[in-house]
Amino acid sequence: MDISTREKNIWIEFTITAAVSTYYFYSSYRLSGWTQISSYEMGILVRNVIILSIVTSIILYALFARETPEQKDERDLAIESKGNALGYYSLTILCSLLIGAIMLSEGILLIAESGALIGETSNLNSAVAMHLILIALMISALFKQATQLFFYRRG
Amino acid sequence: MAKNRIENKIRQLRFENGQMTQSELARKAGVTRQTILSLEACRYSPSLELAFRIAQVFQVPLEEVFQYSSN
Numbered sequence: 001m002d003i004s005t006r007e008k009n010i011w012i013e014f015t016i017t018a019a020v021s022t023y024y025f026y027s028s029y030r031l032s033g034w035t036q037i038s039s040y041e042m043g044i045l046v047r048n049v050i051i052l053s054i055v056t057s058i059i060l061y062a063l064f065a066r067e068t069p070e071q072k073d074e075r076d077l078a079i080e081s082k083g084n085a086l087g088y089y090s091l092t093i094l095c096s097l098l099i100g101a102i103m104l105s106e107g108i109l110l111i112a113e114s115g116a117l118i119g120e121t122s123n124l125n126s127a128v129a130m131h132l133i134l135i136a137l138m139i140s141a142l143f144k145q146a147t148q149l150f151f152y153r154r155g
Numbered sequence: 156m157a158k159n160r161i162e163n164k165i166r167q168l169r170f171e172n173g174q175m176t177q178s179e180l181a182r183k184a185g186v187t188r189q190t191i192l193s194l195e196a197c198r199y200s201p202s203l204e205l206a207f208r209i210a211q212v213f214q215v216p217l218e219e220v221f222q223y224s225s226n
Binding site for chain 1: 185186187188189190192193196198199201202205
C-alpha cells in the first residue's frame, strides 16, 4: 500500500485522538459518572491524558513516520481543506444539538420529605455539559481526520 | 473508485521521455509522487497551473497531456 508520510501522520493523529478520547471518557465515567467530578480527579485525569498523548505520539511517530513529510502540494491542501470543512460542519451540528439539549433539559424538582418544594435542578449540569462539549470536539476531530484519510485512499 | 472526466497521457509521456519515474516527474512538477499517481489513475484533476507545469516538463502542448471527456 502506497502511503505518503503525510498520510501516515494523519493515521497516527487519528489513532492518538481515538485512543486518548476513549481513555478519557471511559476513565471519567468510571470515576463518578459524568454528572460530577472533583477538581483533584480531573487534574489526575488531565495529567494522564497528557502523558498518554505524548507517549503514544513518540512511539507511533518513531515506529511509522520518522521521515519529514514533503511540502504540501495542491492535492494535500485540497484534502486538508475538505477535512477542515467537514470537521467544522460536524462540530457546528453537534454544538447546535447540545445547545438544544441544554435549553430543553427538564427541571428536576427537589422535594423534601414533608412534601414541600425545595427547589429545582437540571439533569444536565455543568459537568455533563462539559463532557458533551468534549465529545463534540473529539468527534469533529475524528471526523476531520477520517475525511482526510478517505480522500487520500480514494485518490 | 471514482474517475473524473479529465483523462491524461502522463504515463505514456513518462515512458516516452527516457523512462521518467513518477518521482522525477513529481520533483520537476513541484508535487508529491502520490499526486502523480492519482493523476495517472484519473482520480485527481490538476489545477490549471499544475497542468501547464506538467506539459512544460514534457515540452508538449497542454492538449497532448490532458483531454476532457464529455461522457
